[in-house]
Amino acid sequence: MAPKSFLTACLLAFTLQIFFSHTVSFSVSLLSNSNESSSMEGLIKLEVGCVNHPEDVSIVVRVRFIQLLEMGLLKVSEEGVKVIVPNVSFANDVIEASDGTLYFTVSSTKYTPADFYKDMAEGNPYGQLLKYDPKSNQTTVLQEGIYFANGIALSKDEDFVVIPMQKILAEGQSQWNINPFAENLPGEPDNINLVPDGSFWIALIKMNQTDVTAIQNCSENWELLDAYPGLISLLLPMGSDGGARVVKVDGIDGKIIGDFNDPNATYISFVTSAVEFEGNLHLASLQSYFIGKLPLDAPNPELATI
Numbered sequence: 001m002a003p004k005s006f007l008t009a010c011l012l013a014f015t016l017q018i019f020f021s022h023t024v025s026f027s028v029s030l031l032s033n034s035n036e037s038s039s040m041e042g043l044i045k046l047e048v049g050c051v052n053h054p055e056d057v058s059i060v061v062r063v064r065f066i067q068l069l070e071m072g073l074l075k076v077s078e079e080g081v082k083v084i085v086p087n088v089s090f091a092n093d094v095i096e097a098s099d100g101t102l103y104f105t106v107s108s109t110k111y112t113p114a115d116f117y118k119d120m121a122e123g124n125p126y127g128q129l130l131k132y133d134p135k136s137n138q139t140t141v142l143q144e145g146i147y148f149a150n151g152i153a154l155s156k157d158e159d160f161v162v163i164p165m166q167k168i169l170a171e172g173q174s175q176w177n178i179n180p181f182a183e184n185l186p187g188e189p190d191n192i193n194l195v196p197d198g199s200f201w202i203a204l205i206k207m208n209q210t211d212v213t214a215i216q217n218c219s220e221n222w223e224l225l226d227a228y229p230g231l232i233s234l235l236l237p238m239g240s241d242g243g244a245r246v247v248k249v250d251g252i253d254g255k256i257i258g259d260f261n262d263p264n265a266t267y268i269s270f271v272t273s274a275v276e277f278e279g280n281l282h283l284a285s286l287q288s289y290f291i292g293k294l295p296l297d298a299p300n301p302e303l304a305t306i
């Protein structure tokens with residue numbers, strides 16, 4: 001690894017308005033007010049007024065990065081914007097391996113990003129995990145039938161990828177072994193980011209699963225949601241009642257080893273991404289005009305172990 005001073009590191013906020021992850025088997029649906037999590041007291045606001053509801057945050061080293069838009073899988077660098085995979089309409093998150101291979105998620109092959117709530121209302125698994133090989137310019141589908149595929153992370157040793165509640169290990173060129181991962185989180189997992197020590201931070205979304213199931217059970221409700229998309233905020237509290245929670249899970253089986261919770265949105269709400277960098281946790285939120293920064297080595301944080 002190059003010396004830190006050599007790297008021009010900066011924070012970059014993505015403003016992609018796609019956030020929720022949805023699974024049918026999910027049991028604990030609302031962010032619980034466990035007394036074993038740490039508060040977000042001490043949160044520092046970065047870039048106030050410079051970002052508009054950022055959904056994701058990345059650490060960019062030497063200004064070379066990849067971003068996704070509705071138009072497909074795009075690469076954004078100093079040279080400009082290049083379309084890498086043109087024919088995906090709802091790419092959500094991407095991770096680059098050291099050999100240049102890209103692993104990315106498509107949230108829905110049926111609905112567009114603007115209609116994400118219809119995917120939730122229907123409740124069928126239209127998501128995919130894909131792999132792009134830069135040498136052959138070929139894109140292959142590694143897994144289909146995922147419920148609203150959302151965040152993705154690559155393990156420290158690049159021997160598996162993690163998407164919400166699944167750990168997918170490579171076994172040879174085309175064999176993939178799927179295992180459950182971090183299944184009983186106290187919220188709906190959104191973005192997942194690797195920590196240098198091999199664990200992961202996962203941002204959790206608050207969602208009333210009873211209401212979601214009721215919508216899925218009744219197709220008239222889909223039409224209602226179609227006519228009044230604003231109703232989505234009843235299922236997915238985005239305002240001050242939204243709260244914020246991020247958990248750190250180990251890289252083995254996804255057990256929770258750290259937990260920050262702001263249930264009443266005192267410091268920040270609707271956090272969709274948490275990235276650890278140089279002793280700080282950087283939080284992106286769909287409800288804010290800033291990036292949250294939580295110093296992890298502050299005198300007080302006592303990361304809870306559950």
Ligand SMILES: *[C@@H]1O[C@H](CO)[C@@H](O)[C@H](O)[C@H]1NC(C)=O
Nearest residue numbers: 032033034035036037305306
């Ligand atoms: C809070 O933590 C204590 C000690 O671990 C435990 O006994 C208690 O049940 C917890 N309360 C709630 C509401 O989770």
Ligand SMILES: *[C@@H]1O[C@H](CO)[C@@H](O)[C@H](O)[C@H]1NC(C)=O
Nearest residue numbers: 085086087088130139140141
């Ligand atoms: C994109 O289009 C190419 C050529 O039509 C096709 O081979 C490929 O499967 C498509 N990829 C996806 C992800 O739909």
Ligand SMILES: *[C@@H]1O[C@H](CO)[C@@H](O)[C@H](O)[C@H]1NC(C)=O
Nearest residue numbers: 084085086087136137138139
């Ligand atoms: C890669 O493949 C896509 C079709 O999937 C095509 O549009 C694009 O031009 C190709 N790029 C290169 C560099 O061949």
Ligand SMILES: *[C@@H]1O[C@H](CO)[C@@H](O)[C@H](O)[C@H]1NC(C)=O
Nearest residue numbers: 029030207208209210211212
């Ligand atoms: C979820 O919504 C249902 C019906 O609207 C409500 O009765 C229930 O209290 C909500 N659950 C929580 C934990 O707020």
Ligand SMILES: *[C@@H]1O[C@H](CO)[C@@H](O)[C@H](O)[C@H]1NC(C)=O
Nearest residue numbers: 210211212213214215216217
């Ligand atoms: C949805 O339907 C299932 C099976 O038809 C039923 O068990 C469940 O109670 C329903 N849930 C809601 C919230 O309507």
Ligand SMILES: *[C@@H]1O[C@H](CO)[C@@H](O)[C@H](O)[C@H]1NC(C)=O
Nearest residue numbers: 033039261262263264265266
């Ligand atoms: C959140 O608000 C509820 C209701 O007002 C209160 O009981 C609870 O103590 C608050 N929790 C925190 C962590 O501020």
